[in-house]
Amino acid sequence: MYALMGLSTTLHQMKRYQEADDFLQQTIALGKAINAGYELRITYKVAAENKEALNQLGAALAFRKLYETLNDSLMSDDTRKHVMQQEIISQTAIKDKDLAEKKLTITQKEQQLQAKNKWLIIIGLIMALLFVVAGIFFMKFRYRQKLHIQRLQTLRKEKEVQLLESFIQGEERERTRISKDLHDSVGGMLSAVKMHFSAIRQESESLRESPAFGHALGLLDEAVGEVRKTAHNLMPEMLTRYGLAEALQIFCKNISHAQTLQISFYGTGNIRRFKPNFELSVYRIVQELxxxxxxxxxATSALVQLSQHGQLLTITVEDNGVGFDQQSTGKNGMGLNSLQSRIRALNGSLEIEAATGQGTTAYIEFDTERLEVEVTEQNQLS
Amino acid sequence: MKIKIAIVDDHLLVINGLKTMLAPYQHIEIVFDTQDGNKLLDELDLYKPDVVLLDIQMPEIDGMELCRKVHKVSPETGIIALTNFTESHYIKQMLRNGAAGYLLKNTDQPTLLKAIETVYNGQQYLDESIKSSLLNEIITGQKRTPYEIPLTRRESEILKLIAEEYTNQQIAEKLFISLRTVETHRLNLTQKLAVKNTAGLVKEAMKRGLLD
Structure with a gap:
């Protein structure tokens, strides 16, 4: 099309009008065929001028008219197009504006949202902080409460221990009193009676020969011995004088019966002297076992073993007897419980191992820190 | 020359009983008696008794202590302990503290007289029952051979485990006891069996047939 247009226009300008006319005809035909308005318009104009140059004025006029008509229509087309374009532009502008406005609102909203979020975060943080503080206070409170309860428990335990101790002490005091009474009054009196009778016997020939009198004197001897033994059991003076090892050794020796039960005693390690109350308690515990x-x-034989290494005093009391079932603790268990609490009151631990038919072992441990006492010169001599 | 006697006993009845017992003997004179041992120390120079009959258990001053003091002040005075105590500890202690005789309170007249005369002559006198008690202790108090010393069940158990090369920690874990307890048992074993080290313990465990 453009080639034809260009060719015809060039031919027209070169004043080869006849040739240009041919090509113009072709161009117009083509332009009409492809409906190329603008190009057609220019071609019409060139054709009009060409016809004019060929002196075909009628045809020139016709082309001129065609040109003008086309021009007009194209102009209105252009205007319309322009208007449309303008409209589109304005619409776009409006849209853009809207968009911008929307964007603005969105940004504003976003900003608001951000501000809101900021506040939310701050509030959240404050809340969290409050929670943490409250938590800490609560924990502290709980801890204090726990501590308080613990302290109460320890106090209660201490009270129990104190009660037990004072109970035992009271018992021991009473025992000591009875022991002293026995020794002081009955013991002394019996000894004196024996002495008097013994003196009387020397004075009288018949009494010296009398078996009955001799028997009576023998019984008196026994009475003196019994009183002494009882007094000793109530308050073992060996214990206060020589300490646990010696006292327990004597105890085992005294209580052994050659035929029925042999109790051996072993002391190993370096057994020291302790506070009198503690020694007496331990003595009583062994006595009870x-x-x-x-x-x-x-049992036919039993073993009492006392040992001290460092600050650990251990006692083993073992027999080869019938033992007992540890699960079914009856009356026996009650006795063991009382022993258990007494030992615990002294900061010690008791472990009983027993099985039916296999004898019984009691093992006791005491931490003797703070319980030891300095050995006096007299005791060292022994 | 009469034998001058002083009696110290916190029981007046006993003092009177002794006086009655000694009354028939012309060569014996009771020059002083008291229920308070401290008085004897004060009056010792004044009466210069040849023999003192002395109780052990007295409230004011302990008989043992008094014995030591009297012996120190006046070594030539013979002291006879007159007591109900039969335990050898008391006897040995009194003898160490300077006593020359030891009598039980239920003694009869002839024994008392013999004791006084013996001590007065500078010799020692022990009651027959005391003598047998001391002898008995010498016999039974002999150091037992390790074989005769029974082990407690726990000790046997631990000895066996030691022989099986368990460490103290392992033994503690196996027997559910504390390490300290195991160590104590181990020390006791070493002392009871008179061995020096683990090798000795293992040897003992083998001897006792603990290792099957």
Missing amino acids: VNNIIKHSR
Whole structure:
């Protein structure tokens, strides 16, 4: 099309009008065929001028008219197009504006949102902080409460221990009193009676020969011995004088019966002297364990072992008797419980191992820190 | 020359009983008696008794202490302990503290007289029952051979485990006891069996047939 247009226009300008006319005809035909308005318009104009140059004025006029008509229509087309374009532009502008406005609102909203979020975060943080502080206070409170309860428990325990201790002390005081009474009044009196009778016997020939009198004197001897033994059991003076090892050794020796029950005693390590109350308590505990053996075990031999290494005092009391079932603790268990609490009151621990038919072992441990006392010169001599 | 006697006993009845017992003997004179041992120390120079009959258990001053003091002040005075105590500890202690005789309170007249005369002559006198008690202790108090010393069940158990090369920690874990307890048992074993080290313990465990 443009080639034809260009060719015809060039031919027209070169004043080869006849040739240009041919091509113009072709161009117009083509332009009409492809409906190329603008190009057609220019071609019409060139054709009009060409016809004019060929002196075909009628045809020139016709082309001129065609040109003008086309021009007009194209102009209105252009205007319309322009208007449309303008409209589109304005619409776009409006849209853009809207968009911008929307964007603005969105940004504003976003900003608001951000501000809101900021506040939310701050409030959240404050809340969290409050929670943490409250938590800390609560924990502290709980801890204090726990501590308080613990302290109460320890106090209660201490009270129990104190009660037990004072109970035992009271018992021991009473025992000591009775022991002293026995020794002082009955013991002394019996000894004196024996002495008097003995003097009387020397004065009288018949009494010296009398078996009955001799028997009576023998009984008196026994009475003196019994009183002494009882007094000793109530308050073992060996203990206060020589300490646990010696006292327990004597105790084992005295309580052994050659035929029925042999109780051996072993002391190993360096057994020291302790506070009198503690020594007496330990002595009583062993006494009770041995008494249990005598009463219940039907044992033929038993062992009492005392040892001290460092600040650990250990006691083992063991027999070869019938033992007992540790699960079914009856009356025996009650006795053991009382022993258990007494030992715990002294900061010690008791472990009983027993099985039916296999004897019984009691193992006791005491931490003797703060319980030891300096050995006096007299005791060292022994 | 009469034998001058002083009696110290916190029981007046006993003092009177002794006086009655000694009354028939012309060569014996009771020059002083008291229930308070401290008085004897004060009056010792004044009466210069040849023999003192002395109780052990007295409230004011302990008989043992008094014995030591009297012996120190006046070594030539013979002291006879007159007591109900039969335990050898008391006897040995009194003898160490300077006593020359030891009598039980239920003694009869002839024994008392013999004791006084013996001590007066500078010799020692022990009651027959005391003598047998001391002898008994010498016999039974002999150091037992390790074989005769029974082990407690726990000790046997631990000895066996030691022989099986368990460490103290392992033994503690196995027997559910504390390490300290195991160590104590171990020390006791070493002392009871008179061995020096683990090798000795293992040897003992083998001897006792603990290792099957």
